Amino acid sequence: EIASVELMSLYITDCKELAEIAEILDEEDDKTELLQRAEKYSVRLNELWDDSAGIYRDKNLETNQFCSYLSATSFYSLLSGVPDKLKAERMVMEHLINPGEFSGDYMIPLISRKDKAFADNAASGSRILPHLNFLVYLGLKNYDLPEVRKLLAKKSLELVMKEWNLNHRIFENYNALNGLGSDILSNESFYTTGGLLALISLMEDGYWDSNKK
Numbered sequence: 001e002i003a004s005v006e007l008m009s010l011y012i013t014d015c016k017e018l019a020e021i022a023e024i025l026d027e028e029d030d031k032t033e034l035l036q037r038a039e040k041y042s043v044r045l046n047e048l049w050d051d052s053a054g055i056y057r058d059k060n061l062e063t064n065q066f067c068s069y070l071s072a073t074s075f076y077s078l079l080s081g082v083p084d085k086l087k088a089e090r091m092v093m094e095h096l097i098n099p100g101e102f103s104g105d106y107m108i109p110l111i112s113r114k115d116k117a118f119a120d121n122a123a124s125g126s127r128i129l130p131h132l133n134f135l136v137y138l139g140l141k142n143y144d145l146p147e148v149r150k151l152l153a154k155k156s157l158e159l160v161m162k163e164w165n166l167n168h169r170i171f172e173n174y175n176a177l178n179g180l181g182s183d184i185l186s187n188e189s190f191y192t193t194g195g196l197l198a199l200i201s202l203m204e205d206g207y208w209d210s211n212k213k
Contacts, residue, residue: 003059006073008045012038012080042082049083054090056083070095070112071125072102072132078139088143096136097148107155108133109176118176122184127173128159134196137203153204160197170194 015038022031050057050066056077058067075096077083083091097103101112110132111118111125118126133156140149162179163169171181172188181187181194202208 001061002067003044003048003061004073005045005048005056005058006071006076008041008048009056009073009076009080009082012041012045012082013076015041016081042080045077045080045082049087054087054094056091069115069117070101072108072110072112072136075102075108075136075139078142079135080139081142085143088145092140092143092145092148097151104176106159106174106176106179107152108136113176121175121177122186124173126176128176129173129193130156130160130191130196131193134193134200137200149204153201156197157201160194 015034019031019034019038022028022034045056048056048059048066053066053070055070056074057070058074059065060067075091078088078091095101095112096108099113101114102108104113106128109118109126109128115125120126133152137149137152137156140152159174159179160170163171163174163181167182167189169181169189170191171194172191174181175183182189199208
């Protein structure tokens, strides 16, 4: 019932990455099919662009209306490489680095700070998910937005180091208001994906160049 920016963007990205592997393996038929799939859903993804809001948004397929909430998974579209330069800059400038939405002392919350559900700290929507920061960072690398990449890398490192310095813990998710992971008992306190917050900073500083073959 919902056309998802998140799922469509990840599928397009997956197809493109698999097509690269197919090319290395000389599997031309697989490469062609995968690129055709990526192109098909790239067209569909662009149908989810809300020009009035300046961002890709989930759409209710029954009403053909954009969903009322605004999720940080909209930035996964950057990972797919589908947005042109203008769309990418609008999303980043109007939403990602907007302190009233997805920026702030701690970033990136799963839902916009303007959403009424953001006040529920126990819900995943108001939390910061390390893998989301990581995928958005990779998406930013597809565009000429170096200062935004640096900002996200800096904020991500500060976030993971806050709890590490306090408790020597790396959490599954973090509070978007105070940067703590230990504020809810159900939160896993030594979680693999939490390390991605530090990896972002290493990549930004050149210790891991994902473009090297």
